[in-house]
Amino acid sequence: MATVTTTPGRQGAAAERAAELNVLVRKQRSLWQDAWYRLVRNKAAVVGMIIVVLFMALAATVPFMTQLGWLKDPLKQDTPNSLMEPIWTGSKYTLSTYPLGSDQLGRDILSRLIWSTQISMLVGFIPVSIIFVVGVTVGLLAGYHGGWVDQLLMRFTDIIYAFPDLLFLFILMATLRNTPLGDIQGGLLLIFTAIAIVNWVGMARLVRGQVLALKEREFIEAARAIGSPARRIMLRHLFPNVLAPVIVSVAFGIPSAMLAEATLSFFGIGIKPPTPSWGVMINEGFVVFSTTAWPVLLPAVCISIVMLAFTFLGDGLRDALDPRMKN
Amino acid sequence: MPLLEVNDLKTQFFTRDGVVRAVDGVSFHLEQGETLGLVGESGCGKSVTALSLMRLIPQPPGKIVNGQIVFDGQDILKMDDDDVRGIRGNNIAMIFQDPMTSLNPVLTISRQISEALELHLKMDKGEARKRTIELLELVGIPSAKKRVDDYPHQFSGGMRQRVMIAMALSCNPKLILADEPTTALDVTIQAQILDLLKNLAREFRTAFILITHDLGVVAGMTQRIHVMYAGRIVEKADTAELFANPKMPYTWGLLRSIPRLDEQRKAKLLPIEGLPPDLIQPPVGCKFEPRCQYRRDICKEKEPELQNIPKAKSDHEARCWGTQSVPGGGWLIDTDFRREVGDTRVIEEIKQQTASETATEAPGE
Numbered sequence: 001m002a003t004v005t006t007t008p009g010r011q012g013a014a015a016e017r018a019a020e021l022n023v024l025v026r027k028q029r030s031l032w033q034d035a036w037y038r039l040v041r042n043k044a045a046v047v048g049m050i051i052v053v054l055f056m057a058l059a060a061t062v063p064f065m066t067q068l069g070w071l072k073d074p075l076k077q078d079t080p081n082s083l084m085e086p087i088w089t090g091s092k093y094t095l096s097t098y099p100l101g102s103d104q105l106g107r108d109i110l111s112r113l114i115w116s117t118q119i120s121m122l123v124g125f126i127p128v129s130i131i132f133v134v135g136v137t138v139g140l141l142a143g144y145h146g147g148w149v150d151q152l153l154m155r156f157t158d159i160i161y162a163f164p165d166l167l168f169l170f171i172l173m174a175t176l177r178n179t180p181l182g183d184i185q186g187g188l189l190l191i192f193t194a195i196a197i198v199n200w201v202g203m204a205r206l207v208r209g210q211v212l213a214l215k216e217r218e219f220i221e222a223a224r225a226i227g228s229p230a231r232r233i234m235l236r237h238l239f240p241n242v243l244a245p246v247i248v249s250v251a252f253g254i255p256s257a258m259l260a261e262a263t264l265s266f267f268g269i270g271i272k273p274p275t276p277s278w279g280v281m282i283n284e285g286f287v288v289f290s291t292t293a294w295p296v297l298l299p300a301v302c303i304s305i306v307m308l309a310f311t312f313l314g315d316g317l318r319d320a321l322d323p324r325m326k327n
Numbered sequence: 328m329p330l331l332e333v334n335d336l337k338t339q340f341f342t343r344d345g346v347v348r349a350v351d352g353v354s355f356h357l358e359q360g361e362t363l364g365l366v367g368e369s370g371c372g373k374s375v376t377a378l379s380l381m382r383l384i385p386q387p388p389g390k391i392v393n394g395q396i397v398f399d400g401q402d403i404l405k406m407d408d409d410d411v412r413g414i415r416g417n418n419i420a421m422i423f424q425d426p427m428t429s430l431n432p433v434l435t436i437s438r439q440i441s442e443a444l445e446l447h448l449k450m451d452k453g454e455a456r457k458r459t460i461e462l463l464e465l466v467g468i469p470s471a472k473k474r475v476d477d478y479p480h481q482f483s484g485g486m487r488q489r490v491m492i493a494m495a496l497s498c499n500p501k502l503i504l505a506d507e508p509t510t511a512l513d514v515t516i517q518a519q520i521l522d523l524l525k526n527l528a529r530e531f532r533t534a535f536i537l538i539t540h541d542l543g544v545v546a547g548m549t550q551r552i553h554v555m556y557a558g559r560i561v562e563k564a565d566t567a568e569l570f571a572n573p574k575m576p577y578t579w580g581l582l583r584s585i586p587r588l589d590e591q592r593k594a595k596l597l598p599i600e601g602l603p604p605d606l607i608q609p610p611v612g613c614k615f616e617p618r619c620q621y622r623r624d625i626c627k628e629k630e631p632e633l634q635n636i637p638k639a640k641s642d643h644e645a646r647c648w649g650t651q652s653v654p655g656g657g658w659l660i661d662t663d664f665r666r667e668v669g670d671t672r673v674i675e676e677i678k679q680q681t682a683s684e685t686a687t688e689a690p691g692e
Binding site: 031218219226227 | 412421425430438443494
């Protein structure tokens with residue numbers, strides 16, 4: 001019988017060569033591709049991501065749905081048919097035109113919920129974008145240069161940390177709500193600003209801390225040794241290195257901004273009614289809570305689902321981007 | 328005109344415990360295309376000298392308090408920051424000690440090498456990438472075209488050091504500072520990297536300053552060697568002359584502590600007893616006196632200057648009373664350091680001193 005025999009030495013060499021070829025042939029993955037791969041293997045994160053995307057799509061299509069007449073006017077009152085219950089309850093207080101019922105002024109809860117999605121998404125993303133830009137810029141400057149930027153950041157931190165976050169938000173909103181600033185976009189602009197002012201410090205401190213540790217590393221010294229100017233070192237060398245924790249912080253910042261808006265609106269110092277928002281709806285529903293719980297329950301369920309989705313996504317991102325942060 | 332001339336360079340660090348005189352009056356020069364070795368123990372000011380040349384001393388706490396660094400006719404210490412940045416990476420490049428930490432982990436190899444090209448030679452992305460691939464081939468990275476988009480973690484230590492060398496070479500600098508370029512690598516890789524550096528230096532006529540604690544590394548690489556101790560140059564000579572006819576007891580100590588192939592197997596390596604002096608309060612006399620086996624009373628009183636040595640080549644200088652023909656000095660001019668290890672009484676003294684110092688220090692650690 002003819003068998004192919006190879007000496008162990010040749011086998012070793014062949015294996016080595018195969019390994020080498022494998023390295024060359026294998027498709028190279030970047031760090032971000034690796035992170036994405038880890039993220040999509042995390043089931044909870046994928047579910048969270050899908051829910052987030054669905055809500056975002058819903059928010060984005062609101063103007064079209066209104067135009068096409070699919071969405072009822074969320075402000076239109078219909079007092080004879082107030083306080084209808086959702087159709088699946090089977091009680092006698094249901095109407096097929098109000099699938100999720102109506103509130104005490106007879107406004108359609110479903111269209112109000114969908115409208116609120118828009119507000120929530122705006123409140124989630126816009127302040128966090130401001131926080132991202134301002135926080136990362138200040139953090140990079142404070143960490144890399146120190147000096148007056150650092151001093152300013154630290155003093156501002158002292159002020160912010162002197163109050164509980166929510167109290168600070170309340171003070172800002174209560175004092176500025178009745179000024180012209182508080183009227184723009186039904187109070188939305190003021191909410192964006194207030195949330196950004198309270199939260200940018202956290203982002204700046206996160207970036208500053210990372211930069212303080214990173215700038216002593218040899219590769220930053222190497223970047224200086226090839227003549228990179230400070231701005232380039234910050235943007236090209238330091239920024240990509242702090243991006244992972246920043247993304248995680250953004251992912252958790254979005255739901256907390258949404259929750260802040262809901263809280264403010266619930267206490268009546270957030271979005272100005274009649275513009276619907278989940279917080280406003282809970283606030284208004286509370287009056288009739290003893291009669292029917294649905295006007296409170298439905299927006300509360302929406303808030304919970306979105307919060308949970310973002311939390312799952314944030315956890316997934318944290319595990320994917322920085323396996324070391326996993327406790 | 329020499330490419331680089333350093334005069335009386337003094338770099339100090341202002342710490343809570345006092346002023347650390349890390350580099351204390353160093354002067355040397357370097358011709359176009361010449362290779363120079365800076366040798367000495369850890370903490371004797373080699374790296375700080377190199378960083379001072381590029382004005383990369385962290386400030387505060389560090390500061391260059393005195394001296395001139397004339398590179399290509401211009402004093403680097405008098406330039407403004409923008410001009411210095413124009414020199415870094417472009418005319419003077421640096422290779423760092425640990426390739427594992429001196430590459431940015433989140434940037435691809437291509438982006439890191441391209442950076443200097445885009446910055447100094449104003450190349451666009453495509454040109455820079457092409458040149459990057461050429462450079463990687465030059466430093467011996469197989470299938471450079473495929474690996475140029477890899478991340479540093481996909482390279483081994485020796486490969487990363489090759490990348491660092493490619494980075495240093497990218498703008499055709501006139502001078503490369505290599506700070507312990509092979510210390511973090513294992514011995515076989517060390518030899519390859521040294522070979523590569525040697526060939527590149529010859530091919531491009533780039534001047535090199537090779538900083539190391541290992542005399543074996545500089546032996547085959549450099550034309551001249553300066554031995555540093557406690558922030559000063561203590562001996563200057565041609566490489567051949569230094570190995571054939573070393574004069575300063577500190578250099579002897581360094582030579583004795585490397586194993587030799589041509590010696591009997593049972594011959595013991597003789598370490599230099601003790602530790603380098605505290606650079607906040609250095610000894611008044613010769614800085615090496617507390618550890619010197621050949622010391623005499625004069626060494627404790629006054630510090631010698633760097634001076635020519637009788638019966639040696641003309642450019643061979645040492646900072647040692649024992650080699651200078653002054654009253655009370657010159658007792659080491661004819662000494663053969665392999666036969667006479669010094670005064671046995673003094674050796675005992677130093678050993679006891681070291682032992683008591685380590686004994687008092689130990690509990691605190």
